[in-house]
Amino acid sequence: MASDVRVMFFGGLGEIGRNCAAIEVEGRIMLIDCGLMFPDDDMAGIDIVLPDFTWLRENADRVEGVVATHGHEDHIGALGYLLAEIPCKVIGSALTLGLAKHRIDEHQAGKNAEFIEVGDNDRIQVGPFDLEFFPVTHSVPNGFATAFHTPQGVILHSGDFKLDMTPVDRRLTDLAGIGHLAKDDGIRLLLADSTNATAPGFSDSETSIGANLEDLFRARDGRRIIVACFASHIHRVQQVADAAIASGRTVATLGRSMNRNVAMAREMGLLRIPDDKLRAIEDVEGLDPAKTCIISTGSQGEPMAALALMAAGENRFLTIEDGDCIILSSHPIPGNESAVNGVITGLVRKGAEVIHSGTARVHATGHAKSEELKVLHSIAQPEWFVPVHGEYLHMVEHAKIGERMGTPADRIVLCQDGDSIVLNDDGIRRGSSVSSEYIYVQGSVGELDESALHDRRILGREGFISAVVTLADGPDGLVLAAEPEIISRGWVKGDEGAQLAKTIGAEVRRAVEDALADGARTRPRIERAMRRSMGRLVNRETRMRPMIVPVALGAPDDGD
């Protein structure tokens, strides 16, 4: 009997972002990706969301490494946080590792990583892991589908992929290789990207965007053009640069990550822009606008990125003028829609023309649509299938596709963040769950939990009211030493507010006196009584539920 293989899902199953899974073979753990998620509007003030590393921390000495499937933030963005705590190997293509290193260096965690660079169709042994890497097309170059040759057969993880038949670098998704794997070894378990499972048909080829861009450029002869896209989307940058040069323009890059990635990709030979066509952004205001194209960051509406600063009139390199044309060669990630809208509005107010994926074909998705998923399933013919990478409805739809393509329904396992499965000689059974809490990060101070965010939501929506009472020792125990003081923020103001504060003060006074008469002697117990009475009164009088903060000064913390 071969030993069991366990697969755990820490993130990415039930949301778009923070992709992180693990495969356990002979007691060793190999992660597949370690990504972050961008917050949505409901996560007030949060910068990023991480997977919960609790289980990995507890098993840190067994963590062999991380396979980084490709260089997107939702797959590599949390590596710095992981490595700071858990030193291990990081395995990926040269570009993926290059992009990951930028992230890891921000946490000074590079010394904790051993980087293992792999090329197309390499097969390597890392501890008990026998890994094989198949090229896939996606919206960042040099991504992989990864085959884990395990004691329980082959587990194939698709990575993020699409079936682009005419990719910019002519590096196709290796369907032949996957077919060989399926015929020779058989694929025991397929884990595959579900992002676009609900979208009908085939995705557009990346190269179709270049021709569209060139048409747009030529129709805007004599005007300055600014194109925003993901800094990691090297092939998009290539097409923007090609369209610019073909229409008689030189190119300048704007934004820290754009500058860095363009330099790195040129050095690696993945991006070709002749030296004499590339200008420094510092010189851009002095160049003929009609002969200039700026490639910028900020296509997701990120507030501190170049494009948002332009919209706010605060970019130090250039000022938007009447007649400028700005192309958002991108599609907002779920959660970023309103930020992107805000940036577009700001640019239009400054007199610019803004073109985006809602008005022209200036973006192609990087994820396989339903017909492409069918092709993958028809070739992989997995014995078992777990849809990954997507919101729940995407995974449900992908499960239907898997069934339609021949995997029996009882061999398709729908999993969510925190689930684990065990692969053994009999098939798959569900294993014990792992924590999949959202770990919120803001600024550089560290991590916030769900309760902190819950408080923020209440503060944001309903404001807060605090009552402060001061107690003193009297002849027969504690007594109120002064009238309760009511303080509120973001709540009812003016005469009405003053009247309410008075009513609440009287209610708090009564509640404290009752509690003291009842034998309450400690701060927690008195504050509990205050909170209860205030909550009831406020809700009755206003139908609101602001945050209530009772403070009882002068009472001991324990002793009841």
Ligand SMILES: [Zn+2]
């Ligand atoms: Zn991706």
Ligand SMILES: [Zn+2]
């Ligand atoms: Zn992804």
